[in-house]
Amino acid sequence: MSPESIAERTRKLVDVAMGRTTADLVILNGQWVCVQSGEIIPGIDIAIVDDRIAFVGGEASHTIGDNTEVINADGQYLVPGLLDAHMHVESGMITVTEFVRAVAPRGTTGMFIDPHEIANIFGLEGVKLMADEGGLQPIHVWVQVPSCVPSAPGFETSGATITPVDVAEAMTWENIIGLGEMMNFPGVVLSDKGVLSEMAETVYANKTIGGHYPSPDLGLPFHGYVAGGPEDDHEGTRVEDAISRVRQGMKAMLRYGSAWHDVVAQMEAITVHGLDTRHFMLCTDDSHAGTLIEEGHMDRVVRHAIKHGLDPMIAIQMATLNTAEHFRLGRDLGQIAPGRYADVLLVRDLEDFRSELVIAKGKIIAKEGELLVDLPTYEYPGWVIQSIHLGRKLEARDFSLRVRNNKTVLASVIGIIENQAPTKHLKIEISPVDGEIQVDLDRDILKVALVERHKGTGGVNVGLVHGFGFSERCAVASTVAHDSHHMIVVGSDESMMALAVDVLEKSNGGQVVIKDGKIVGQVELPIAGLMSNQRAEVVAQKARSVLDGFRDCGCTLNNPNMQLSLLALVVIPELRISDVGLIDVSNFKIIPAVQDNG
Numbered sequence: 001m002s003p004e005s006i007a008e009r010t011r012k013l014v015d016v017a018m019g020r021t022t023a024d025l026v027i028l029n030g031q032w033v034c035v036q037s038g039e040i041i042p043g044i045d046i047a048i049v050d051d052r053i054a055f056v057g058g059e060a061s062h063t064i065g066d067n068t069e070v071i072n073a074d075g076q077y078l079v080p081g082l083l084d085a086h087m088h089v090e091s092g093m094i095t096v097t098e099f100v101r102a103v104a105p106r107g108t109t110g111m112f113i114d115p116h117e118i119a120n121i122f123g124l125e126g127v128k129l130m131a132d133e134g135g136l137q138p139i140h141v142w143v144q145v146p147s148c149v150p151s152a153p154g155f156e157t158s159g160a161t162i163t164p165v166d167v168a169e170a171m172t173w174e175n176i177i178g179l180g181e182m183m184n185f186p187g188v189v190l191s192d193k194g195v196l197s198e199m200a201e202t203v204y205a206n207k208t209i210g211g212h213y214p215s216p217d218l219g220l221p222f223h224g225y226v227a228g229g230p231e232d233d234h235e236g237t238r239v240e241d242a243i244s245r246v247r248q249g250m251k252a253m254l255r256y257g258s259a260w261h262d263v264v265a266q267m268e269a270i271t272v273h274g275l276d277t278r279h280f281m282l283c284t285d286d287s288h289a290g291t292l293i294e295e296g297h298m299d300r301v302v303r304h305a306i307k308h309g310l311d312p313m314i315a316i317q318m319a320t321l322n323t324a325e326h327f328r329l330g331r332d333l334g335q336i337a338p339g340r341y342a343d344v345l346l347v348r349d350l351e352d353f354r355s356e357l358v359i360a361k362g363k364i365i366a367k368e369g370e371l372l373v374d375l376p377t378y379e380y381p382g383w384v385i386q387s388i389h390l391g392r393k394l395e396a397r398d399f400s401l402r403v404r405n406n407k408t409v410l411a412s413v414i415g416i417i418e419n420q421a422p423t424k425h426l427k428i429e430i431s432p433v434d435g436e437i438q439v440d441l442d443r444d445i446l447k448v449a450l451v452e453r454h455k456g457t458g459g460v461n462v463g464l465v466h467g468f469g470f471s472e473r474c475a476v477a478s479t480v481a482h483d484s485h486h487m488i489v490v491g492s493d494e495s496m497m498a499l500a501v502d503v504l505e506k507s508n509g510g511q512v513v514i515k516d517g518k519i520v521g522q523v524e525l526p527i528a529g530l531m532s533n534q535r536a537e538v539v540a541q542k543a544r545s546v547l548d549g550f551r552d553c554g555c556t557l558n559n560p561n562m563q564l565s566l567l568a569l570v571v572i573p574e575l576r577i578s579d580v581g582l583i584d585v586s587n588f589k590i591i592p593a594v595q596d597n598g
Helices: 003-018 096-106 116-122 124-134 164-170 185-189 193-204 220-228 239-247 289-294 298-307 312-318 321-326 494-506 536-552 560-565
Strands: 025-034 039-049 052-057 069-072 077-080 082-087 108-113 140-145 176-182 208-211 251-255 280-283 344-347 355-360 363-367 409-416 423-430 445-451 460-466 474-478 487-491 510-515 518-524 575-578 581-584 589-591
Touching: 003 039, 003 052, 025 344, 039 077, 082 251, 082 280, 082 298, 082 321, 096 108, 096 124, 096 289, 096 298, 096 355, 096 363, 096 536, 108 124, 108 321, 116 124, 124 140, 124 164, 140 164, 164 193, 176 193, 185 193, 185 220, 193 208, 193 220, 239 251, 280 298, 280 312, 280 321, 289 536, 298 312, 312 321, 409 445, 409 575, 423 460, 423 575, 445 494, 445 575, 460 575, 460 581, 474 494, 474 536, 474 560, 487 494, 487 560, 494 510, 510 536, 518 536, 536 560
Parallel strands: 025 069, 025 077, 082 108, 108 140, 140 176, 176 208, 251 280, 409 460
Antiparallel strands: 025 039, 039 052, 077 344, 344 355, 355 363, 409 423, 445 460, 445 487, 474 487, 474 510, 510 518, 575 581, 581 589
């Protein structure tokens, strides 16, 4: 905005506060959850003009005119709109618009999104699509420029790249808030020129550098990473992770998504060790459409934190003020105070946190869980729909894992850790049959394969995985495969794996479960192979069929489709699979799936 526009906005706020002109909307008789002071103050009125708060106090009658809309809060709590400090819209399998449709009625009025999923397929063009769509929404959608496309150069091949020049260009866009999570932590530690240049462009633009340090090593590599400039991190899973980050000047983002449950252990940094709560935030990172519809979004995170012992005021501060101030937006949002955006929730019970009325940018947008405003229609171009390029039809033999003879071999097996993003590097002895490594249901060892889908090379890499618990002839395939988003397949039968790949190619992407040659669960995701433009509840129902399909195959994991999607995430230890092979992330090297004793 120009100085003249800001001055005019300020004049209107002052005139309403002084009673010289009237407000557009006034809320009467609420309990002010004043996150900036840590108080709950009864008997408070709020006066709003345009999209901002003009007055907060015990009596706002002087701001009410004939055309002022008046709401009686009747003693309900007045809470700042909730902010998600770090998230990926694509993980919900829905577009930005449909994500907003799902979460705004629950009290989310601001999202800080990192679209590095679509960036790994379409580069900066994909980021621009989501930034443009976000700018049309009735709530705030800020975008971080993805920092690692590909996430680990040399260890995976993405569909596109983002360079420091691209980062510099994107920093000039209106709703770009900073640099997305810097996943290439070895690059930071080794002072990689490109990595440092991206962060330098962000500093030059006076914007925030997002962090991503998943290693448990809190020694010199951690110190080198912090020295590099990342300002926050959501990858901690232990209390010592939260403590170390805050002590070193970072902000700890405590994550509670569909499959990553990292809040309880880390919040002991506050409840047990007494650390200053200003340096902690709440986020979701990855939320499945089913979670959004059935359980909620940031309201779910707040309820979870309170349930496990966090004071309601602190939990709300971690989902509002702390996040706003971290992203240098404290003068605009995160608190109910004059001059800030009028993002206000009416909540009956802080501990069982549920929004009965949602006001965003000065407009009533939802009541009792129902959206009251129309959302924009955003059309994705045709090239976004055609993103699956395999190059050939795959067969069962493409998923074989052969060795020279039938001598026992030592296999490197990816070990699933339920409800966490890291995996284990398991080393298991296996006896081949006719020179081939077989699936072993008794020991829960399945095949996992990464199918190249960007360049049409026809490439397939095969490995082994433990933890899905299949007991039937099944295969599950997904084009949601962080971060390069090739097609990933897990199965107990090679022919089922080939069929699953064929189904996804024909549907332009998504997730599918095949059992005994039949589709038992499927969600189509034609937008970049990541998202559907259908309503969240429709996508949730289809995604639920995938979860039901997993269970039909014998899997009992909490959110196995999200665990599947991370098997190719070569920036989180310990073992992953990519289009270039099996990756030992702890040592950042390519290793064989089996050590051939021939």
